[in-house]
Amino acid sequence: MRKKQLIIITITTLLFMSFISVVAFAKIKADSAPDFVLKSTSGKNVRLSELKGRIVMLNFWATWCGPCAEEIPHLNELHESLDPYDFELLGINLDEDQSKAIHLANKLEVNFPVLFDTEKDVSKSFDIKAMPTTIIIDRAGKIRHVNRGFKKGYIEKYHRQIQALRKEG
CATH class of the missing domain: 1.20.5 (Single alpha-helices involved in coiled-coils or other helix-helix interfaces)
Structure with a gap:
């Protein structure tokens, strides 16, 4: 008993x-995506709220993360395949040493903006617990998809998620 x-x-x-x-x-x-301002590799500040009206993909990564480096070339292809008029992909690097991130981004020929979250304030506000983590935000600034890790087939999944948001208008 x-x-x-x-x-x-x-x-x-x-x-x-x-x-x-x-x-x-x-x-x-x-939830609405928390707003942030981060410096990019070009030296410019990027504010998330200024991208409202566009679909935004945030990809949180670090140089020590093997799956992150594996995913980046696929993200390059995704970025090239989507219209920049209504879509923005931002890589958010969490390394404390920005030079490591710049070196890897150059080596992998990253074709989308890379931002630095060295203090990890932005990653904390998005509750990032694994890397890579990819968050897709709709035109209204709402978090619609949270994808943790990277496996074969994820890029196709991201593409479907983005296309579904595009159809919403």
Whole structure:
């Protein structure tokens, strides 16, 4: 009898924790993206709120992250394939040493703006817990998709997510 109660309590607890996680994740996705200003490799400041009206993809990465380096060439292709009129891809690097990020970005021939979050304030405001993390923000400035990690097929998934947002108008 006692074993049965323990199993029921365990299952109930797991279901409750799963529900809490889903609700928390849904809340993150429904929120407005926190505004930020970060310096880019060109030396210019980029403010997220100035991109309102466009679909924005934020890709959080670091030089020590193998999957990040693997993903960047695919992001280059995605960036080239989409109309810059209504889409912006921003790479947000979390390295403390900007020179490492610049070196890797040059080596991988990154064709989209790279911004520096050396203090990690922006990554904290977006609750970045894994890298790479790619966030897609709609034209109204709402977080619509959060993609953690990188696997084969993710670029196609990003493309579908962006195209769906384009159809919304």
